[in-house]
Every structure is written in C-alpha cells, then in structure tokens.
Amino acid sequence: MAQSSGAEPEDEMAATGGEDTVDDRIIEQGAIVFRGYVVEAMRTDNPDVHLDSEDLGGRPQEGQDPQIKEIVQHLLVIADELNRNAELEHLIDTVEFDSAQDLFFTVARKIFDDGINWGRIVALFHFGYKLIYKAITCNHSDIIRKIIGWVLQFLRENALRWIRAQGGWEAVQAQFQSLSWHSVAIFVAGVLTGALVCWKVSS
Template sequence: MSEGASGDAAGVNAGAGGVATAGGEDSAGRAVRRGSVSDHINVQAGQLLRRFILDRAESETETVGPAPTLEELGGSPAEQEDKGVIEVANCLRLIGDELDRDQKLQEMIRNMPIESPRELFMRVAIQIFADGTFNWGRVVALFYFAYRLVMKAYSRQLLDIVKTIISWAVDFIREHVIQWIREQGGWHLLADERAIQNLAKAQSTTTISLSSSKQTARLEGPDCCLPCSKG
C-alpha cells in the first residue's frame, strides 16, 4: 500500500471511532488544520489523556485527593459527550488498572521529586520506548505516568504545571509515537473488539530508571488484548 493510500485508510479509521473527525485544538490550544490524519490523532491524544486522568482521579479520590475538573486539565465539556472518547477510554482504563496494582511502581511514584518535572517526564517517556518497541501498553504507561505527575502537581495547586504536563505528553506522542498509532489505524482500534481479539497477547514491560532518586520500577500493562466494555 502506498503512503497516500495508507494515509487515506488511516484517515477513515481515525474518524470511525468518533473521537475526532474534523479540525480542533491540541493540548496547548493550538488550532489544527482539517484533513490531516496525524493532526486528528494528536487531538485525540489530548482528549483521551484528559479522560484517562479524570477517570483515574475520580476513582482514586481516597488515595490521590480531590479530582481536577476537565476545564482545569485544559479540556472542553464536549469531550465528555463524545462516545468515541468514552469507548476508547474504557480500554485505556483496563491497562491503567494493571499499573495501579504494581506496588513497586507506586512506591517509586510517591517518592518522585516534582522540582524538575519536565526533565523527569522526558527521561521517563524516552525510557518507556528506549528499545524501539511500541504497543498500546506502553502508550498507556506514558499516560499513566503523566497522570501521576499531574496529580502530584494538582495536589499542590500548581495548575499551570498540570496543563503543561499534559502538553508534554501530547507533544511527545506527536513527535515519537504518532506514526505507530497511525499505522495501527488510529486510537479507535482500542474500542474494536474484533481487532482487540486479534492482537497478539503480549505483556508490555518497561523498566524506568530514575537516576536522581536511585530507584527502578517496572511499568507493566497488557497490550489491550481483552474485550473492552462499551458502557
């Protein structure tokens, strides 16, 4: 398949999930032009990350404190009404639940410094994909790490940093991961049970080394190989 044909197919698939089928804004509020598959996927990344953060924060208020609002994360109310976002977010949640059960990871995150968040985020993000392997589990590992950094900043009322962390995550996806997502057919694949059942059953394992804290943790999450609920 030619690059143009591949792009056309990805464009159809990227819109099929209903997450974003027209122009919009990325995580920093920048307008994206209509018709670009990669731009649509990038808009979706911001929407899904915000939904992922809200879902996890609202379910963990006893341990992480009050949940931020969608507006505080830089989102808009329309995102919560998009069924495509909800369906894909349900699948992201399954992988996030696995990370919640990783006690070594949780201990590392609790002890993470927040003084240099960009340096910390970039070091971890690069490490997640350091071996050149891409799968949905690792993408969600990136989301999960961004979520925990966001909640650490939010608990200290560092609202500007909250939005900035989300922007870092979306920018990283655009620069390093978006081509792989495009090749899969877009984010909506995670809400397609037939595609999910055909995915190789694999465990995503990433070792994250944080030299500043002298700790190592493992991010483990299934490559979304289980059928996802539609509710």
C-alpha cells in the same frame, strides 16, 4: 465530472489537507482520550478532587463520543491493576517536581526505548496521569497543563507516525479486546517500572 466514489485513501487525504490534517486529528483525539483518562482516574482515586476537561485545557463535554468513552474505560481497567503494583507506586511516590520536565522526557524516552506499541502508549498516559495526580495533591496545580503538553508533544514527536500507520486511535480498541487486562497491565507495569528505575539510577 468528479466521481462520487472509489477515491483512493491518498486522494481523500489530499482533499482534506494531507497528512497534516490526519495527524492533527490523531493528536486531538489523543488529547481528548488522555484528558478523559485523567478526569475519570482522578474521580476514582480521589473523589474529593473535582477535575474536568476544561481544567486540563480541553472543551466542555469533549469526551462524550462513545468511542472515546470506550477507550478511556479500557485505560481505567488497566490503571486499576497498575495501582495495585506496590513497587511502581513507591517509585512514583519518590518523584520530585524540581526538574519535572527533564524527569518526564527522560522516563518517556526510556518507555519507548525498545519500540512503540499500544502498551507503551498506555504506560506514557499512566505516568502522565500520576504526575498530574501528585501535582494536585502536593499543591503544584500550576504544572498540570504543562504535563498535558509534554505528553502530547512526546506523542507528536515520537509516536504519531506509528499511530497513523495502525489506523489511528480506533485500532487501540481491537488491540485491547484481543488481550487480557491483566496481561496488558503486567506489560505496562514492567515497562514503566524499568523506566523509573533507570531514571533513579541516573539522577
């Protein structure tokens, strides 16, 4: 008879399909968090633009989970700080869509040049959002879902193993609670500004 308790984590993982299942869940949660962030940030930055998760390839009401909502709210507080950074805003304003995919992956790789942490993942999300915001305001809405795909592709290929090792997206809440918003925003702004400057110099 199978025991009803005491299973090792590896056994539980195997029973549900192994690491692939866990990884798929992490990426799906990341997608919901990112889409939720984009929707709420757009609502704050430009209330005239109506955007929902379905416009971004998601499902209706997918971001209603309290945990997802809390993470999104953390991201919005950091975004509010980032929007006050004139240098970062100027760099993002200079972005063109002629080679958007190359731009995104070049900047994303620079963001993670010195390793992975939650602050760098926030920087990736904020950059992805800013590209989406610019696409919408510059009548390039056709590229929005592509940007969503690039963010998730980069996460899967470069940060997934690290996120899993931290315990998934649940761990980001504890990380945010242990730091001041201002400190996180300063770190994110520095990383993202540096990445954009490197892109401009090399382009």
